[in-house]
Amino acid sequence: MSIEIKAPTFPESVADGTVATWHKQPGEACSADELIVDIETDKVVLEVVAPEDGVVAEILKGEGDTVLSEEVLATFTAGAAGAAAPAAAAEAAPAGDADKVGPAARKLIDENGLDASAIPGTGKNGGITKEDVQNFLKNKPAAPAAAPAAAAPAASATAAALNIVTGERVEKRVPMTRLRATIAKRLVEAQQNAAMLTTYNEVNMKPVMELRKQYKDLFEKTHNGTRLGFMSFFVKAATEALKKFPAVNASIDGNDMVYHGYQDIGVAVSTDRGLMVPVLRDTDAMSLADVESTIADFGKRGREGKLGLDDMQGGTFTITNGGVFGSLMSTPILNPPQTAIMGMHKIQERPMAVNGQVEILPMMYLALSYDHRMIDGKEAVQFLVTIKDLLEDPARMLLEV
Known part of the structure; x- marks a missing residue:
């Protein structure tokens, strides 16, 4: 029985896709639900699997071809017995095969x-x-030093080739992949179409680090192996700050300013295919354990290429952490249509003046890039100061003061 293998149904925000990789070739055996082809869109890579046991009969769209939603990619013969994978045959072939x-x-x-x-x-x-x-x-x-004189011409030829x-x-x-090209386009548009400005502050991470050190083992045991990291503290601090400064949690739609009555925070995740920003929904209702487990799941699925469009749509604010790569300070670029993005950085021990005394403290620079059309400098600075205050006294997040 012949079956048409079609591209997935793309969401309204995705016009088309590109055939990225064929994992099966014509005549090659497939098992039900085995991956056949990857379709790369502007946002994610979608997988197309075999409908049942059989073989790929004919490929109609080659790698690099553009396809529309539900367009036919190949024909599939159900129940047919196929050949072994080409890779296995290649391994069996003589190494010197011409x-x-x-x-x-x-x-x-x-x-x-x-x-x-x-x-x-x-x-x-x-x-x-x-x-x-x-x-x-x-x-x-290298050839042995005591080589026969007759071999000199050949050695000279080899040396010339080596040179x-x-x-x-x-x-x-x-x-460029479609995802990388889309990222590049959006970053350029963000700089061209927004009045982007960045303000900086620094936070003493010692209180959070001590709290984490004291409770990390109990936290992991209580929450079924979920580890207590730093990102959950920043997400919860940002959530409280977004409540106080709704303009930072807003977006621009044409000439309208859209204020959101909820906090959906995007967390930038680095993958082999590029930077992706899955979204934590309703962070005000999430516990620290919920935030940590969800971010860990995002990271895992991002590396496996299994983040879906639903994971990355929406978002009212974004946090990016360049500190994991060693960045001490940077200027994050807006994630349109959001009006602000916060950058975390490396925790660096530095001498600081505390009550007239010099102390070595673990400090982190924070950066907030914001759209000046929507957010005044006063609000941006106060937003960062609020996060600084909450992180330097974590009990305030629990008391909401």
Whole structure:
């Protein structure tokens, strides 16, 4: 029975997608619910799986092709017996198979008198590329010092080839993924279309660090393995500050300013495909454990490419943490249509003046980038000061004072 394999139904905010990777080729056996192809959209990568056991009969949309919602990607024959995966067949093939060596790689192999079977291939299906041969030449052990005179011409030829390889200025051109291109477009638009300004403050992290140290083991035991991190304190502090300064929690829609009566905070997550911002919903009703477990789940699914569109839509405010990568200070860029974004940074021990005495304290710089069309400087500064005060005296978050 022949079945049409179609692209997923895209949400209204997604016009089309691009075929990213075919995981199965025509004639290759598939099990029910096994991944067949990835479709990359402006926001996420969507997976298309086999409807039942069978084989892919014909691929109608190749990698890099643009597809619309529910457009036919391939035909699928249910119940048919397919061949083994090409990768397995490639592994069984002789290492010196001529089909596995590209023309440019074959030329280098012949010029240097190399054995193709000794060169590890990184190309498709284990094929040997020009770069593989070049890397093999670079890492090849030097010839013994007492070499016969007759071998001198060959050695000179090898040395000449090595000089060409090591002196080559290699460039690699890779097209932007749709996600990366969309991120780039949105960042440029944010800078061009908003009156963006950044204000800074610093917070003494010692109270939060001591509280975390005192209760982290009990917290993890009580909440089924959920670890107590720093992000939950910042999310809860930001939630309280957003209540006091609704303009920071607002968004701009044309000539209208939209004030939100809830706090949906986006948390930037770095993945191999780019920066994603899944959203914590109604953070005012979330406990510290809820925040930590949800962020951990976002991070895991982000690395696996399983964050959905629903996870990232909406959001009234964003927090990004460059400190995990060692950033001491930065200027975060707005996440439109939101009017503000807060940047966390590395905790750095510094000498500080406390009651006329110099103390070494774990300090963090905070940055708030905001749209000056919507938020006045006074509100932005007071927003950061509120977060600073809450973090330096965490009990205030519990008492809501």
